Amino acid sequence: MRAIKVCLIIILFTYSISAQAIGTWKIYSDMKNVSAAVFSSTNIWAATSGGAFKFNTSDSSYSIMTKADGLNSQALTSVAIDNENKIWFGSQEGYINVFDPSDNSIKRIIDIFNSDKYQKQINDLFIKGDTVFVSLDFGLLLINAKTLSIYDSFLKLGNFPAESKILSSYKSNLIYACTENGVAVQKVGTQNLSAPESWDTYQISVGSSVQSVNKIIEFNGQILLGTSNGIYRFVNRTWQPYTLQGSTINDMIVIGNVLYLISNNQLIQFSNGQYSIIYQNNNVSFNSITGSASQGIFISTNSGLIHFKDNKSKIRYPNGPQTNSFVNLSVDPTGNLWVATGKDNGGSGFFKFDGSQWSVFDKAHYPQIPTNAYYNVYAGPDTAVYLSNWGTGVTVFKNNNFEFYSKNNSSISGFVQDTNFVSVSDIKTDSKGNMWVLVNSAATRNPLSVYTKQKQWYRYSFSNPYIGSDATEKMVVDQNDTKWFVINKGNVGLYYFNENKTFTNLSDDTQGYIDGLLSNLISSLAVDRKGYLWIGTNVGVNVITDPSKPKVTSNLGLALRNQTVTCIAVDPLDNKWFGTKQGVFVLSSDGIQVMNQYNSKNSPLPNDDIKSIAFDAKNGIVYIGTDNGLAALQTSSIQPLQSFNQLLVYPNPFIPGDNNVTSLTIDGLIRNSSIKILSISGNLIREIKTPGGKIAFWDGKDLNGNTVPTGIYIIVAYDEEANNVMTSKVAVIRK
Secondary structure: OHHHHHHHHHHHHHHOOOOOOOOOEEEEOOOOOEEEEEEEOOEEEEEEOOEEEEEEOOOOEEEEEOHHHOOOOOOEEEEEEOOOOOEEEEEOOOOEEEEEOOOOEEEEEOOOOOOOOOOOOEEEEEEEOOEEEEEEOOEEEEEEOOOOOEEEEEOOOOOOOOOOOEEEEEEOOOEEEEEOOEEEEEOOOOOOOOOHHHEEEEOOOOOOOOOOEEEEEEEOOEEEEEEOOEEEEEEOOEEEEEEOOOOOOOEEEEEOOEEEEEOOOEEEEEEOOEEEEEEEOOOOOEEEEEEEOOOEEEEEEEOEEEEEEOOEEEEEOOOOOOOOOOOEEEEOOOOOEEEEOOOHHHOOOEEEEOOOOEEEEOOOOOOOOOOOOEEEEEEOOOOOEEEEEEEEEEEEEEOOEEEEEOOOOOOOOOEOOOOOOEEEEEEEEOOOOOEEEEEOOEOOOOOEEEEOOOOOEEEEOEEOOEEOOOEEEEEEEOOOOOEEEEEEEOOOEEEEEEOOOOOOOHHHOEEEEOOOOOOOOEEEEEEOOOOOEEEEEOOEEEEEOOOOOOOOOEOOOHHHOOOOEEEEEEOOOOOEEEEEOOEEEEEOOOOOOEEEEEOOOOOOOOOOOOOEEEEEOOOOEEEEEEOOEEEEEEOOOOOOEOOOOOOEEEOOOEOOOHHHOOOEEEEOOEOOOEEEEEEOOOOEEEEEEOOOOOEEEEOOEOOOOOEOOOEEEEEEEEOOOOOOEEEEEEEEOOO
């Protein structure tokens, strides 16, 4: 027995590697739009529209929390800390997540989300003792901070309409609530606060030009109310003007004997009856404020946390994408993700993500860029990145250099309405490296242009059928170099074109239009590894199995019937990833079997409206773009190697069932490898036909379906002709 233990230890140190976290999700989101923040010791926790982050004031480090880390939602609207240092987060959808830093656990309160109310946003969380006051779009709820149970709700306060929106609340000797209609104050001595008559209501706007009431706080023994017209104080059951009339007060805090207030863009200090503006920033909008005497003031803004201390300010937020707009995605051959962000003012340039850091390409960083309106991106096999700009044409980024093509130096055309405005719908390269450009609403009625490797431009018109200045959409190039593209306004539908390898001889060109699709409202195109053309429409998917005979169509992907297919990606195993308005569907290579379905309820997807999908074949990562962030899922679909180098197996030792480990991963395969599992004496234990990619799995069972006994096993991988062979070993331990 001692000899076996020694052998296992040797195997462990020789072959053990870090296992890839297949099935692991990560979320990348813009966390600059901060709704609220709260202090916990030396840490400050921020609730943002892209999740939560913690800033450590002692070392300036960041930690982030998203749905991939256990939150129900990333659209966070409020945050508070209770007496046990647990962090409470409220969300736009009505979720409450309670994070305990002592064990990194998250507990969820979903009663509000599951209610039958239409608007459920949690506008504010205020904690007094063991009670959490939850200000909602339809009332005020009280939650026990220890048991996490809702023990009271106030849905009608005095004369205010039932289910009025509560913006914030406060508890001193009485309970105060800022509502969309004014202020509600608990009557002295009342116990049954669910009864409307237990509340006095004050419509501050009557005779005072107050449009909104925002925050109540206690300062120097007085109850103060921040409004859109300065500060009021509560005296003899009435609200009376106090100071700063004419200023909007969004939030207030007390530090020591000083009251700090924020307007839309000013930080104001109030002490001894005097106020002064100590900081101003007209470029951002101030949302809320927190702080401490030792750490300074933190202002939640739409551009991050502003840290103000010792009369100096600094913006704080973690590294991430510039915005949460992921209109279009593409992955280059080295595994970098490229992101296009939008049209007109919705565009924020384009981004690059290398797996750890985000790089921003916008006019602020690169003044030579014409505008930030990049809404389509294609990372070509030649390491160049091709970008469609809404208004100026084509941008090519290669080797850290830019090339720009517009109507002035190319054959592409501007709009009919404005020929100086050049809108490029899509860009792709063919097998020879020629750049094909699909122009939107071309004034010259030439929607398709090509820039050849010989640096010549040609453009093409369409007469069979005729295409005028129609609005174009997506384009793909198939294995025959046929260009397939979509018209979504005008003569809508799917068109194709092949110049037959001659750019100037128009007589041998083929062009046409596809009849018989489920719908002509087409939103996405993809060519799979067999050469099939997949067509996503507003009512499902069509497939052209032989694009060389483009009139022949067949219907697959029946699971997507009546689904609006927004985007399509094909992984290295030829599985199809379909983005829809209801999440992501993963179909087998033939489009028949639903292998997985992901939505915002059964996965960390930020929301169900999928905008874009791209696959990193090198690393097996699928990127899924939404309006609330980018989701990344590590899959087992990884591009196989060209030749065997090293066969890695993990975990090693393999203990079936230990820590929920159900299979051994075999990594380092070439395309369509087969695997044999042998005993140390050479007996065949199991044969495995791999999925075809870089990795495969063994469940630890023999040919009869029985779990193998403890021992050393030989892994033999080989190609279809058995000309390439690689071996490895694994220790199996039966518990």
